[in-house]
Amino acid sequence: MQSSVSLTISGLWIERGERDLCKDFSFSAQSGEVVRILGENGAGKSSLLKVIVGVISPLEGKIVYSGEDVTLDRNPLQRDAIYIGHSVGVKNLLTVAENIRCYCPDVSPETLDTVLKQLDLLDHIDALVRTLSAGQLRRVALARLWLTEKTLWLLDEPFASLDVGAIALLEERIQLHVSSGGLVVLTTHQDLRSLSCRDVALLS
């Protein structure tokens, strides 16, 4: 994991489906922080994360990652980042283990077992992910999050579909990640129990 990172967004303007989102939006964050993007349904929170990771392009604005202008080329940021969106990014025709190995090819069988056990997925290790529940699918994405050693976590509604135990586990892991130099930008409509975040509001 890279030791210290920062993200600065200035003058951002996103247009989606002829709607203006985040007009003249700016924020800055650095290693050690959890930034929670707040806003009503449709305010543009998911769109903002997609812009940061480079899935969609803004109309205007500047994105600087760890001192480097990445507005036109998000590669330096993408190398350090993991983005988990609403659809969690699993391949339906692969098993749980195969899905995780797609992203983490070097994971040892022991480490994989340990993480799947923590997430209560060990009994499903050879199950096709299309046979899993919504919460279990999200747990597969969390296994990926634990195992890929990325500094910048971009998480869109990461607590969705999780039960109380998994929410507590995720809050704990996020806290641990930022304590060891990570940076987390997330969206959630969920009340968080133990996680301290800095709130950044997106006005619609």
Ligand SMILES: Nc1ncnc2c1ncn2[C@@H]1O[C@H](COP(=O)(O)OP(=O)(O)OP(=O)(O)O)[C@@H](O)[C@H]1O
């Ligand atoms: N693929 C798309 N094409 C056109 N417009 C889109 C697309 N995706 C989202 N939008 C529009 O962009 C706006 C912002 O959507 P976005 O998903 O970013 O909001 P959000 O704040 O994450 O909402 P929620 O809290 O409901 O998840 C909405 O008006 C939505 O209709």
